[in-house]
Amino acid sequence: MTAPTTHPLAAAYLHDLELLLHGVEPGERAEVLAGVREHLEGAVGPGASDDEVRAALAELGPPQAIADEAYAGRSPEPARAPSAPPAPARGAISRPWVPIVVACILGLGLLTLVAVALGGLGYSTETVVSSDGEVKTRVTEFDSTMVLFALPWHLFTVALPVAALTVPSPLWTRAERIRMIAVAPLSLVLIAGLPAIGYAITRTEIGINVGAWISLAVIIIAAVWIFGRDIPAGLRRASAPSSPLVSRPS
Template sequence: MNGTTHPLVAAYLDDLARMLGDLEPGERAELGPADAIAQAAYADRAAPPGYQRGARVPLTSRPWVPVVVALLQGLSLLLVILVVGASVGWVEESSATPAGETSVTTYGGSSLAAALAGGLAALPLWIVMALLVGISVLWRPREKVAHLLVVPVAAVLFAAGPSLGWSLAGPAGMVVAAWTVLALVVAGGGWLLYRLTISARRRASAAG
C-alpha cells in the first residue's frame, strides 16, 4: 500500500487486518498479509476505487521507443550526409592565354548552405525524435541533450570541415577534411546512438 491509496481502500485493509488479528498465528501466516488477501479477493472482479494492482507502463517508456529514436537519428544523419555530399565540391576552369592554357580550381558550392539544407531536410524526423526523447523517462537529462545535439553537431562539422580543409590545402585538403568529418559523424555518432539506445532499453525492460 502506498501514499496514494484511496481512503476507502485504506479503511478496508485496516478492518481486514483487525479481523485477521483474531486468528491463530499459524493460520494468519498461511493467509499472508492483508494486502495480499485483498489482491486475491479482487483478482477476478473490479477492485475498489483507488486500489492499484500494478502501474501501467507509459507508451513512451516501452522497449520499442529507443529503437525508433535510433532509427530516426540514423535517417536524419543520412539525409544530412547525402545533401552535403551532393552540394559541395570544386570546379576547374580552363582558359587559353598567350602563354598557354591555364587551369583554375575554385571551391564549388557553400558547405554552410549545404549543411543548412541538410538540416532542413532532416528537420521533420528530428522533431519527431525530439518529442519522443523529451517526453520519455528512459533517458537522463544529459542523455536527452546528447540525443538532441547529434544532428546539429553533425551539420556544423560538415559546414566547417570542408571549408577549413580547402583554406588550408585546396582540393586535397577539402577531400581529407570531408572524409574526416564523415568518419567522425558515422563512427562517433553511431557509437553514441548505440550507447544511448542500450541504456534506454535496459531501463524500459526494468520498468516493464
C-alpha cells in the same frame, strides 16, 4: 441496599476496565467483567462501606493489570508480510517501441545527411602549369552553403521528432537525450563547415578532403555511440520490470 457492583467506586472501576478491554473479543471481554463482578459480590455484601469496597478492589489490583492479563492470554495474530506497492502503470512513451522508432528516425536522418553532403559539397578546379613545367591542380571555387540549406529540413524531420519522443520519456538520461537530438543537425554543420575550413586554410583539394574525412569520422563515432549504447540503454530500460523505486534517469 446497594449491590457491590453498583457502588460508585466499583462502577468506576468496572467502567475503566471495560474501556481498557476494548481491543479484546466481545465474548472474552464480557467474561472478564463478569469475573470481576462475581469477585466483588463475593468479597463484600450489599450496603458495603467505601472502605470495604476499596479493600475488595485492592485485592483485584488496578484495572490495567487485569487488562494486561487479558491481552496476554490472547493468541498472537500471525505477522503479515508487508504487501508490495503496486507497480506504476507504464506510460506509452516508456515502452519498447519508442527506442525502435528513435533509431529508425536517426538512421534515416544520417543516411540522408550523407546523400546531401555528397550532392551539396561542390568545388571547381583548374589545371595550371608552373614556370618550371610542373602541372598543378588548383581549386578555384568552393561552396558548401547547399548543405546548410538542408539544416531546417533536418531540424523538422529528425531533431524535433527525436526530441518529442525522448524528452518526456524516462528511458534515457539527459546526456543521452542531448546526443540523440543534436547528432543530425551538428553532423550537417560539420559536413558543411570542416571542408570549408580546410579550403580556407590550404586553398587546395586536399584541405577540402581532409575536412570532409574528419567530419565523416566524427559522425561515425557519434553514430556508433548512439546506436551501440544510447538506443540499447533505452531498450533495456523499456523491457525492465516497472518498479516504483526506479526514478526517471537524470
